[in-house]
Protein backbone atom coordinates (compact mmCIF):
# COMPACT_ATOMS: atom_id res chain seq x y z
CA UNK A 1 0.00 0.00 0.00
CA UNK A 2 2.80 2.36 1.03
CA UNK A 3 4.59 1.46 -2.21
CA UNK A 4 1.48 2.21 -4.29
CA UNK A 5 0.92 5.47 -2.43
CA UNK A 6 4.44 6.74 -2.97
CA UNK A 7 4.21 5.78 -6.66
CA UNK A 8 0.98 7.76 -6.87
CA UNK A 9 2.55 10.71 -5.06
CA UNK A 10 5.60 10.55 -7.33
CA UNK A 11 3.31 10.47 -10.36
CA UNK A 12 1.27 13.42 -9.08
CA UNK A 13 4.40 15.37 -8.18
CA UNK A 14 5.79 14.76 -11.65
CA UNK A 15 2.60 15.87 -13.41
CA UNK A 16 2.26 18.91 -11.15
CA UNK A 17 5.90 19.88 -11.83
CA UNK A 18 5.48 19.56 -15.60
CA UNK A 19 2.21 21.47 -15.60
CA UNK A 20 3.44 24.08 -13.16
CA UNK A 21 6.58 24.50 -15.20
CA UNK A 22 4.56 25.37 -18.31
CA UNK A 23 2.27 27.63 -16.29
CA UNK A 24 5.32 29.30 -14.75
CA UNK A 25 6.83 29.87 -18.19
CA UNK A 26 3.59 31.34 -19.56
CA UNK A 27 3.23 33.67 -16.57
CA UNK A 28 6.88 34.70 -16.66
CA UNK A 29 6.56 35.63 -20.36
CA UNK A 30 3.34 37.53 -19.58
CA UNK A 31 5.21 39.46 -16.87
CA UNK A 32 8.09 40.22 -19.23
CA UNK A 33 5.64 41.62 -21.78
CA UNK A 34 3.77 43.77 -19.30
CA UNK A 35 6.59 45.01 -17.09
CA UNK A 36 9.40 47.03 -18.69
CA UNK A 37 11.69 46.81 -15.63
CA UNK A 38 11.41 43.01 -15.38
CA UNK A 39 12.13 42.73 -19.09
CA UNK A 40 15.07 45.15 -18.90
CA UNK A 41 16.52 42.96 -16.14
CA UNK A 42 15.92 39.79 -18.18
CA UNK A 43 17.81 41.25 -21.15
CA UNK A 44 21.06 41.03 -19.16
CA UNK A 45 20.81 37.27 -18.65
CA UNK A 46 18.74 36.42 -21.74
CA UNK A 47 19.70 34.59 -24.90
CA UNK A 48 19.51 36.21 -28.32
CA UNK A 49 18.75 34.98 -31.84
CA UNK A 50 20.40 37.32 -34.28
CA UNK A 51 19.31 38.59 -37.69
CA UNK A 52 20.71 40.95 -40.30
CA UNK A 53 17.95 42.59 -42.36
CA UNK A 54 15.68 39.65 -41.43
CA UNK A 55 18.24 36.97 -42.41
CA UNK A 56 18.98 34.70 -39.42
CA UNK A 57 22.50 33.96 -38.22
CA UNK A 58 23.38 30.33 -38.74
CA UNK A 59 26.46 28.52 -37.56
CA UNK A 60 28.05 25.27 -38.70
CA UNK A 61 29.11 22.62 -36.24
CA UNK A 62 30.77 19.64 -37.90
CA UNK A 63 28.24 18.80 -40.62
CA UNK A 64 25.15 20.41 -39.15
CA UNK A 65 23.87 23.97 -39.23
CA UNK A 66 21.96 25.60 -36.36
CA UNK A 67 20.70 29.01 -35.24
CA UNK A 68 22.88 29.87 -32.22
CA UNK A 69 21.46 31.50 -29.08
CA UNK A 70 24.01 34.16 -28.08
CA UNK A 71 24.17 35.17 -24.41
CA UNK A 72 23.55 38.76 -23.26
CA UNK A 73 27.17 39.36 -22.17
CA UNK A 74 28.56 37.89 -25.44
CA UNK A 75 26.23 40.06 -27.47
CA UNK A 76 27.21 43.17 -25.51
CA UNK A 77 30.82 42.43 -26.34
CA UNK A 78 30.00 42.13 -30.06
CA UNK A 79 27.99 45.36 -29.98
CA UNK A 80 30.91 46.99 -28.14
CA UNK A 81 33.33 46.18 -30.92
CA UNK A 82 30.96 46.57 -33.90
CA UNK A 83 28.72 49.53 -33.07
CA UNK A 84 27.55 50.10 -29.51
CA UNK A 85 26.32 53.59 -30.36
CA UNK A 86 23.98 52.27 -33.10
CA UNK A 87 22.17 49.47 -31.24
CA UNK A 88 21.46 48.32 -27.69
CA UNK A 89 20.00 45.17 -26.14
CA UNK A 90 16.74 47.11 -25.72
CA UNK A 91 16.25 47.10 -29.49
CA UNK A 92 15.46 43.37 -29.16
CA UNK A 93 12.03 41.78 -29.21
CA UNK A 94 10.96 39.09 -26.76
CA UNK A 95 10.26 35.65 -28.26
CA UNK A 96 9.50 33.64 -25.12
CA UNK A 97 11.50 31.78 -22.51
CA UNK A 98 13.27 28.44 -22.17
CA UNK A 99 12.11 25.64 -19.87
CA UNK A 100 14.43 27.03 -17.22
CA UNK A 101 12.86 30.51 -17.61
CA UNK A 102 15.74 32.13 -19.47
CA UNK A 103 14.19 34.90 -21.57
CA UNK A 104 14.74 34.57 -25.34
CA UNK A 105 14.99 37.56 -27.62
CA UNK A 106 15.62 38.39 -31.29
CA UNK A 107 17.69 41.34 -32.46
CA UNK A 108 18.22 42.60 -35.99
CA UNK A 109 21.76 43.87 -36.48
CA UNK A 110 20.94 45.32 -39.92
CA UNK A 111 22.42 48.72 -39.02
CA UNK A 112 25.86 47.17 -38.41
CA UNK A 113 28.45 45.99 -40.90
CA UNK A 114 27.51 42.41 -41.78
CA UNK A 115 30.89 40.82 -42.41
CA UNK A 116 32.39 42.22 -39.18
CA UNK A 117 29.62 40.71 -37.03
CA UNK A 118 29.73 37.43 -38.93
CA UNK A 119 33.39 37.19 -38.10
CA UNK A 120 32.83 38.07 -34.42
CA UNK A 121 30.00 35.54 -34.11
CA UNK A 122 31.52 32.78 -36.26
CA UNK A 123 28.40 32.46 -38.37
CA UNK A 124 26.69 33.60 -41.56
CA UNK A 125 23.51 35.63 -41.98
CA UNK A 126 21.54 33.54 -44.45
CA UNK A 127 18.34 34.30 -46.38
CA UNK A 128 15.62 32.68 -44.27
CA UNK A 129 14.39 30.04 -46.76
CA UNK A 130 17.97 28.94 -47.46
CA UNK A 131 18.62 28.93 -43.71
CA UNK A 132 15.57 26.70 -43.09
CA UNK A 133 16.73 24.31 -45.81
CA UNK A 134 20.16 24.13 -44.15
CA UNK A 135 18.88 23.55 -40.60
CA UNK A 136 17.15 20.30 -41.57
CA UNK A 137 14.00 21.92 -42.95
CA UNK A 138 12.88 23.12 -39.51
CA UNK A 139 11.12 26.46 -39.17
CA UNK A 140 10.94 27.08 -35.44
CA UNK A 141 9.97 30.11 -33.36
CA UNK A 142 13.47 31.57 -33.60
CA UNK A 143 12.94 31.92 -37.32
CA UNK A 144 9.23 32.29 -37.84
CA UNK A 145 7.95 34.55 -35.08
CA UNK A 146 11.24 36.42 -34.75
CA UNK A 147 11.20 37.39 -38.40
CA UNK A 148 7.53 38.42 -38.27
CA UNK A 149 8.00 40.48 -35.10
CA UNK A 150 11.17 42.21 -36.28
CA UNK A 151 9.53 43.01 -39.61
CA UNK A 152 6.39 44.34 -37.93
CA UNK A 153 8.40 46.70 -35.69
CA UNK A 154 10.44 47.90 -38.64
CA UNK A 155 7.31 48.83 -40.59
CA UNK A 156 5.35 50.38 -37.68
CA UNK A 157 7.71 53.15 -36.66
CA UNK A 158 5.04 55.85 -37.07
CA UNK A 159 1.49 56.31 -35.80
CA UNK A 160 -0.98 56.08 -38.70
CA UNK A 161 -3.16 58.76 -37.06
CA UNK A 162 -0.72 61.40 -35.73
CA UNK A 163 2.15 60.64 -38.10
CA UNK A 164 4.54 60.88 -35.12
CA UNK A 165 7.06 58.19 -34.15
CA UNK A 166 5.79 55.26 -32.05
CA UNK A 167 7.85 53.74 -29.23
CA UNK A 168 8.23 50.05 -28.56
CA UNK A 169 7.84 48.76 -25.00
CA UNK A 170 10.95 46.87 -23.82
CA UNK A 171 9.64 43.41 -24.79
CA UNK A 172 8.30 44.57 -28.16
CA UNK A 173 4.79 43.24 -27.45
CA UNK A 174 3.38 46.65 -28.50
CA UNK A 175 4.20 50.15 -29.78
CA UNK A 176 2.66 53.33 -28.40
CA UNK A 177 2.08 56.77 -29.89
CA UNK A 178 2.83 59.26 -27.11
CA UNK A 179 0.87 62.03 -28.82
CA UNK A 180 -2.55 60.35 -28.74
CA UNK A 181 -1.92 57.22 -26.63
CA UNK A 182 -2.82 54.82 -29.46
CA UNK A 183 -1.40 51.33 -28.87
CA UNK A 184 -0.35 49.13 -31.79
CA UNK A 185 -0.03 45.37 -31.28
CA UNK A 186 1.86 43.09 -33.70
CA UNK A 187 -0.61 41.93 -36.32
CA UNK A 188 -1.03 38.86 -38.44
CA UNK A 189 -3.43 38.02 -41.23
CA UNK A 190 -5.53 34.86 -41.11
CA UNK A 191 -5.18 32.79 -44.28
CA UNK A 192 -7.03 29.60 -45.20
CA UNK A 193 -5.22 26.83 -47.00
CA UNK A 194 -7.50 24.09 -48.30
CA UNK A 195 -6.84 20.75 -49.88
CA UNK A 196 -9.89 20.10 -52.04
CA UNK A 197 -10.62 16.51 -52.94
CA UNK A 198 -13.27 14.75 -55.01
CA UNK A 199 -13.61 11.00 -54.59
CA UNK A 200 -10.08 9.58 -55.00
CA UNK A 201 -8.31 12.66 -56.39
CA UNK A 202 -7.12 15.91 -54.86
CA UNK A 203 -6.64 19.35 -56.37
CA UNK A 204 -3.26 21.07 -56.49
CA UNK A 205 -2.53 24.41 -58.12
CA UNK A 206 0.42 26.32 -59.50
CA UNK A 207 0.69 30.13 -59.37
CA UNK A 208 2.86 32.24 -61.64
CA UNK A 209 5.02 33.40 -58.70
CA UNK A 210 5.70 29.83 -57.47
CA UNK A 211 8.98 28.06 -58.26
CA UNK A 212 8.71 26.03 -61.50
CA UNK A 213 6.92 22.71 -61.03
CA UNK A 214 5.61 23.44 -57.51
CA UNK A 215 1.94 22.65 -56.97
CA UNK A 216 0.13 23.15 -53.68
CA UNK A 217 -3.25 23.44 -51.97
CA UNK A 218 -5.34 26.56 -52.59
CA UNK A 219 -4.78 29.48 -50.21
CA UNK A 220 -6.39 32.85 -49.63
CA UNK A 221 -6.61 35.68 -47.11
CA UNK A 222 -9.70 35.91 -44.86
CA UNK A 223 -11.73 39.05 -45.43
CA UNK A 224 -13.21 41.07 -42.62
CA UNK A 225 -16.51 39.62 -41.40
CA UNK A 226 -15.96 36.14 -42.84
CA UNK A 227 -15.94 32.86 -40.94
CA UNK A 228 -13.28 30.31 -41.77
CA UNK A 229 -15.84 28.25 -43.72
CA UNK A 230 -17.02 31.30 -45.70
CA UNK A 231 -13.46 32.18 -46.73
CA UNK A 232 -12.90 28.62 -47.92
CA UNK A 233 -16.13 28.60 -49.95
CA UNK A 234 -15.32 32.01 -51.50
CA UNK A 235 -11.65 31.27 -52.29
CA UNK A 236 -12.39 27.90 -53.90
CA UNK A 237 -15.22 29.41 -55.97
CA UNK A 238 -13.05 32.43 -56.96
CA UNK A 239 -9.93 30.49 -57.88
CA UNK A 240 -11.20 27.26 -59.47
CA UNK A 241 -14.99 27.67 -59.83
CA UNK A 242 -15.90 24.78 -57.52
CA UNK A 243 -18.65 24.62 -54.87
CA UNK A 244 -17.38 23.27 -51.55
CA UNK A 245 -19.48 20.50 -49.99
CA UNK A 246 -17.74 19.60 -46.69
CA UNK A 247 -14.95 21.26 -44.67
CA UNK A 248 -12.79 19.71 -41.94
CA UNK A 249 -10.23 21.63 -39.89
CA UNK A 250 -6.78 20.03 -39.92
CA UNK A 251 -4.21 22.30 -38.22
CA UNK A 252 -2.52 25.69 -38.21
CA UNK A 253 0.86 27.32 -38.65
CA UNK A 254 2.43 30.71 -38.26
CA UNK A 255 3.81 31.74 -41.67
CA UNK A 256 6.26 34.66 -41.87
CA UNK A 257 6.19 35.16 -45.68
CA UNK A 258 5.71 37.80 -46.97
CA UNK A 259 4.53 39.38 -43.68
CA UNK A 260 2.90 37.49 -40.88
CA UNK A 261 0.04 35.08 -41.44
CA UNK A 262 -1.81 32.49 -39.42
CA UNK A 263 -2.35 29.65 -41.86
CA UNK A 264 -5.55 27.70 -41.05
CA UNK A 265 -5.39 24.38 -42.86
CA UNK A 266 -8.52 22.42 -43.84
CA UNK A 267 -9.56 19.43 -45.91
CA UNK A 268 -12.58 20.09 -48.14
CA UNK A 269 -14.60 17.98 -50.54
CA UNK A 270 -16.60 18.88 -53.62
CA UNK A 271 -19.26 16.83 -55.43
CA UNK A 272 -18.71 18.25 -58.92
CA UNK A 273 -15.09 18.21 -60.16
CA UNK A 274 -15.46 20.44 -63.26
CA UNK A 275 -12.75 23.11 -62.99
CA UNK A 276 -13.19 26.71 -64.16
CA UNK A 277 -9.77 28.21 -63.41
CA UNK A 278 -9.42 31.94 -62.73
CA UNK A 279 -6.24 32.57 -64.77
CA UNK A 280 -5.72 35.97 -63.17
CA UNK A 281 -4.87 34.17 -59.92
CA UNK A 282 -3.93 30.61 -60.83
CA UNK A 283 -1.72 29.52 -63.69
CA UNK A 284 -2.75 25.88 -63.54
CA UNK A 285 -4.83 23.59 -61.32
CA UNK A 286 -5.18 19.85 -61.77
CA UNK A 287 -6.72 16.80 -60.14
CA UNK A 288 -4.02 14.38 -58.94
CA UNK A 289 -4.32 10.67 -58.15
CA UNK A 290 -2.97 9.07 -54.95
CA UNK A 291 0.00 7.66 -56.89
CA UNK A 292 0.88 11.03 -58.43
CA UNK A 293 0.67 12.83 -55.09
CA UNK A 294 2.70 10.13 -53.32
CA UNK A 295 5.42 10.56 -55.93
CA UNK A 296 5.32 14.38 -55.66
CA UNK A 297 5.70 14.17 -51.87
CA UNK A 298 8.89 12.18 -52.26
CA UNK A 299 10.39 14.70 -54.68
CA UNK A 300 13.07 17.00 -53.37
CA UNK A 301 12.59 20.78 -53.55
CA UNK A 302 13.68 21.89 -57.00
CA UNK A 303 14.00 18.44 -58.58
CA UNK A 304 16.08 18.13 -61.73
CA UNK A 305 14.53 18.53 -65.17
CA UNK A 306 13.00 15.58 -67.06
CA UNK A 307 14.52 14.60 -70.46
CA UNK A 308 11.89 16.76 -72.26
CA UNK A 309 13.08 19.85 -70.34
CA UNK A 310 10.03 20.09 -68.06
CA UNK A 311 10.12 19.76 -64.28
CA UNK A 312 8.27 16.99 -62.48
CA UNK A 313 5.50 18.14 -60.13
CA UNK A 314 6.69 18.66 -56.55
CA UNK A 315 4.92 19.96 -53.43
CA UNK A 316 6.03 22.40 -50.68
CA UNK A 317 8.67 21.12 -48.23
CA UNK A 318 7.96 19.80 -44.74
CA UNK A 319 8.19 23.17 -43.01
CA UNK A 320 5.05 24.34 -44.88
CA UNK A 321 1.67 23.22 -43.55
CA UNK A 322 0.63 22.52 -47.16
CA UNK A 323 2.99 19.52 -47.07
CA UNK A 324 1.19 18.11 -44.00
CA UNK A 325 -2.27 18.65 -45.50
CA UNK A 326 -1.24 16.73 -48.60
CA UNK A 327 0.42 14.01 -46.53
CA UNK A 328 -2.72 13.71 -44.38
CA UNK A 329 -4.85 13.19 -47.49
CA UNK A 330 -2.44 10.52 -48.77
CA UNK A 331 -2.58 8.66 -45.44
CA UNK A 332 -6.38 8.82 -45.36
CA UNK A 333 -6.63 7.53 -48.94
CA UNK A 334 -4.25 4.68 -48.13
CA UNK A 335 -6.31 3.79 -45.05
CA UNK A 336 -9.48 3.82 -47.18
CA UNK A 337 -7.83 1.56 -49.76
CA UNK A 338 -6.56 -0.70 -46.98
CA UNK A 339 -2.94 -0.21 -48.13
Ligand SMILES: NC(=O)C1=CN([C@@H]2O[C@H](COP(=O)(O)OP(=O)(O)OC[C@H]3O[C@@H](n4cnc5c(N)ncnc54)[C@H](OP(=O)(O)O)[C@@H]3O)[C@@H](O)[C@H]2O)C=CC1
Nearest residue numbers: 189191193216219220221255257258263316320321322323
Ligand atom coordinates in the same frame (compact mmCIF):
# COMPACT_ATOMS: atom_id res chain seq x y z
N1 LIG B 1 2.49 27.63 -45.34
C1 LIG B 1 2.02 27.09 -46.45
O1 LIG B 1 1.98 25.86 -46.59
C2 LIG B 1 1.53 27.95 -47.57
C3 LIG B 1 1.42 29.31 -47.41
N2 LIG B 1 0.86 30.12 -48.38
C4 LIG B 1 0.76 31.56 -48.10
O2 LIG B 1 -0.60 31.92 -48.08
C5 LIG B 1 -0.70 33.29 -48.39
C6 LIG B 1 -1.95 33.58 -49.17
O3 LIG B 1 -2.02 32.83 -50.37
P1 LIG B 1 -2.44 33.54 -51.74
O4 LIG B 1 -2.91 32.46 -52.65
O5 LIG B 1 -1.32 34.41 -52.19
O6 LIG B 1 -3.67 34.47 -51.26
P2 LIG B 1 -4.88 35.09 -52.12
O7 LIG B 1 -5.44 34.04 -53.01
O8 LIG B 1 -5.81 35.74 -51.15
O9 LIG B 1 -4.21 36.15 -53.07
C7 LIG B 1 -3.21 37.03 -52.63
C8 LIG B 1 -3.64 38.45 -52.93
O10 LIG B 1 -4.64 38.84 -52.03
C9 LIG B 1 -4.50 40.23 -51.71
N3 LIG B 1 -4.58 40.35 -50.24
C10 LIG B 1 -5.75 40.43 -49.56
N4 LIG B 1 -5.54 40.54 -48.24
C11 LIG B 1 -4.21 40.53 -48.06
C12 LIG B 1 -3.38 40.61 -46.90
N5 LIG B 1 -3.88 40.72 -45.67
N6 LIG B 1 -2.04 40.52 -47.08
C13 LIG B 1 -1.52 40.40 -48.31
N7 LIG B 1 -2.25 40.32 -49.44
C14 LIG B 1 -3.60 40.39 -49.33
C15 LIG B 1 -3.20 40.68 -52.38
O11 LIG B 1 -3.56 41.30 -53.60
P3 LIG B 1 -2.99 42.73 -54.03
O12 LIG B 1 -1.49 42.62 -53.86
O13 LIG B 1 -3.43 42.84 -55.45
O14 LIG B 1 -3.60 43.71 -53.11
C16 LIG B 1 -2.49 39.41 -52.69
O15 LIG B 1 -1.68 39.45 -53.84
C17 LIG B 1 0.60 33.68 -49.10
O16 LIG B 1 1.28 34.58 -48.26
C18 LIG B 1 1.39 32.39 -49.19
O17 LIG B 1 2.76 32.60 -48.91
C19 LIG B 1 0.39 29.59 -49.55
C20 LIG B 1 0.49 28.23 -49.78
C21 LIG B 1 1.13 27.33 -48.87
Ligand SMILES: [Mg+2]
Nearest residue numbers: 218219220239
Ligand atom coordinates in the same frame (compact mmCIF):
# COMPACT_ATOMS: atom_id res chain seq x y z
MG1 LIG C 1 -4.79 32.17 -53.56
